[in-house]
Structures are given as C-alpha cells and as structure tokens.
Amino acid sequence: MSILIQCPACSAPLGNISRDSTLQVICASCCYRFGAVYGSVTRRESEVKPVQRRIPNLPKRHRRHYEFQIQIPSGPEILQCSSSGEADQIPAFEGDLVSCLYTLRGERLEEMISVTNPITGNIYRLASPGSTAVRTAIGWGLLSSVPMLLVLLPNGVEFPIALLASASSIPVVSIWVARLKSPKIRLDPDQKLRLAAEQQLFGEKIELEQRVEELQRKLTTNQARLNQLESLNQKMVEVGADLYAQRIERVSRAIAILDQQLSQDQQLIDQYARTIKMIEIELETSRAVEAIPNAENFMGMIFDRLAELKTIDQKTQQLRAQVEADETVRSLQP
Numbered sequence: 001m002s003i004l005i006q007c008p009a010c011s012a013p014l015g016n017i018s019r020d021s022t023l024q025v026i027c028a029s030c031c032y033r034f035g036a037v038y039g040s041v042t043r044r045e046s047e048v049k050p051v052q053r054r055i056p057n058l059p060k061r062h063r064r065h066y067e068f069q070i071q072i073p074s075g076p077e078i079l080q081c082s083s084s085g086e087a088d089q090i091p092a093f094e095g096d097l098v099s100c101l102y103t104l105r106g107e108r109l110e111e112m113i114s115v116t117n118p119i120t121g122n123i124y125r126l127a128s129p130g131s132t133a134v135r136t137a138i139g140w141g142l143l144s145s146v147p148m149l150l151v152l153l154p155n156g157v158e159f160p161i162a163l164l165a166s167a168s169s170i171p172v173v174s175i176w177v178a179r180l181k182s183p184k185i186r187l188d189p190d191q192k193l194r195l196a197a198e199q200q201l202f203g204e205k206i207e208l209e210q211r212v213e214e215l216q217r218k219l220t221t222n223q224a225r226l227n228q229l230e231s232l233n234q235k236m237v238e239v240g241a242d243l244y245a246q247r248i249e250r251v252s253r254a255i256a257i258l259d260q261q262l263s264q265d266q267q268l269i270d271q272y273a274r275t276i277k278m279i280e281i282e283l284e285t286s287r288a289v290e291a292i293p294n295a296e297n298f299m300g301m302i303f304d305r306l307a308e309l310k311t312i313d314q315k316t317q318q319l320r321a322q323v324e325a326d327e328t329v330r331s332l333q334p
C-alpha cells in the first residue's frame with residue numbers, strides 16, 4: 001500500500017510513498033523541501049523540558065520532546081520533534097505503522113509537520129511549514145525592542161514615545177530573521193519549471209487514477225446488472241417468449257444500453273490507463289535526467305490527450321443518465 005504525500009501548505013499532490021521507504025520532494029509552488037518516512041515505530045522516547053525564555057520573568061512554559069525510531073530496510077530513521085505543553089500527544093507507539101512528514105533544511109529534519117497512522121487514518125499535526133522560523137522571528141523581533149527601550153527611557157524620552165520607537169523595530173527584525181531562518185529553498189528558473197511540470201503531471205495522474213477507480217466500480221455494478229437481466233431474459237424466453245413479450249422487450253432495451261455503457265466505460269478505462277502510463281514514463285524520465293525533454297511538445301501532447309478523453313468522458317454522461325433513468329435497470333438496484 002502506498003500513501004499520497006500532499007504539500008501541507010498548498011495541498012498539491014507531490015508524490016507517493018511505499019511502506020518501509022523514505023521520500024524527498026519539493027513543492028514547486030511553496031519552495032519547501034519535504035521528507036517523509038513510512039514504516040513501523042521500533043523505539044519511542046519522550047520527555048518534558050522547560051522552554052528557555054529570552055526575556056526573564058515570563059511565565060514558565062514546557063515542551064514535550066520526542067524521538068522516534070522507524071525501521072526501514074536501509075536502516076533505522078531517527079526523527080526528533082516536540083509539541084507544546086507537557087501532555088504526551090502524539091499517538092504513535094512502538095509497533096505502530098506510521099508515516100511522518102517533515103520539512104528539510106538540506107538533508108536535516110527542520111520541522112516535523114505531521115504523524116499519520118495510515119491504518120486508523122488518525123493524523124496528528126504538529127506544525128505548518130515554516131512556523132518555527134516565524135515563531136523564532138517574532139521572538140527576536142520582540143527581544144530587539146528591549147535594548148532601544150532601555151536606551152531611550154533613561155535619556156528622558158517619554159514612555160509612550162519610547163515604546164512606539166522601540167516597537168517599530170519589531171516588524172523589521174522579525175521579517176529579517178524570518179527570511180534568514182525560513183526553510184524555503186531557492187530554485188533556479190529551469191528547476192522551478194521542471195518541478196512545476198512534474199507536479200502538474202503528477203496531479204493529473206492522481207486525478208486519472210481516481211477516475212479509473214470510479215469507472216471500475218461502475219463497471220462492476222453494471223456488469224452485475226447485465227448478468228442479472230440476461231439471466232432473467234433467458235428464463236422468460238424459456239417459459240414462453242409470447243407470454244412475456246412486453247417484458248422481454250423492456251429487458252432487452254435495458255440490456256442494450258447497459259452493454260453500450262459497459263463497452264464505453266471499458267474503452268475509457270483503457271485510454272486513461274494508457275495515459276497514466278505515458279505520464280509515468282515522462283515523470284521517470286524527467287526525474288532521471290532532471291529535465292523534461294521537449295517539455296512544451298510533450299506537455300502539449302499529454303494535455304491534448306487528457307482534454308480529448310475528458311470530453312469523451314463527459315459525453316458518456318448522457319448514456320449514464322439514460323442507464324440510471326431506465327425503469328428496468330432501476331428496479332435492479334438494492
């Protein structure tokens with residue numbers, strides 16, 4: 001079973017991660033580099049530590065620090081993170097299967113974003129990308145106002161004016177520190193173009209896979225309905241075609257439209273599956289050589305094909321409506 005990794009900032013689908021493996025991906029829109037690991041927790045430790053305050057006399061605060069060891073074939077992955085307060089909040093224990101998503105600074109874990117249990121579907125969110133940098137920046141901004149206040153007040157500047165003057169340094173210092181500490185990476189234009197193209201193709205692939213699953217479900221339902229009607233038709237013919245003439249006509253009409261629907265859905269599934277494979281080939285090529293060959297021609301061809309298939313898919317909606325409206329077919333629904 002693989003899990004879809006989406007950017008926690010913009011929700012763009014970024015990649016799939018298989019069990020017992022790691023993944024590194026970059027969101028072309030947000031410029032964060034993410035790491036993910038998916039496997040069993042083999043060790044878990046946690047302890048509460050007081051938060052060191054830069055400004056004295058502030059109320060005491062605590063954070064709980066965690067260390068998880070997740071075993072994958074290439075060796076154990078050690079992940080450290082913390083949550084605010086003393087409570088033990090991350091529901092991931094030894095023996096649990098989890099997927100962890102974090103931002104990376106270079107190869108190092110910058111900030112744990114979420115811990116997910118794929119079996120229960122429980123997601124524990126620790127932070128949003130870049131939130132540690134923002135917190136640090138605000139802290140430094142507030143701290144920067146203190147020295148100015150200490151200089152202005154003894155020199156006879158009135159308190160409201162001194163406060164206003166020192167407060168003016170907060171946004172300047174905060175923005176500067178936030179830029180300095182931000183885990184966002186700088187992408188050159190070619191890299192950004194390639195990643196954006198890959199991200200767009202991957203998004204289309206996910207959409208197509210979901211559509212294929214949906215069509216497969218419809219296909220199974222309609223095949224069962226068709227079998228049921230064919231069996232009914234045969235029974236009526238065996239007993240007496242004249243006796244059941246009107247019903248046989250209605251059932252035969254329903255069989256014909258179901259048959260047509262099944263054939264169209266199968267064709268669509270085949271075409272979508274072929275397009276998914278084409279996308280996979282281009283994604284693998286792009287990642288291997290770090291460039292999309294003839295990017296414009298390729299992208300144009302893929303998207304023309306997708307547009308064509310989506311139009312065909314929409315046209316088949318009419319037939320689907322006809323199938324669902326057919327009284328004989330409707331009477332078969334549970």
Ligand SMILES: [Zn+2]
Pocket residue numbers: 007008009010011012027028029030031
């Ligand atoms: Zn993003």
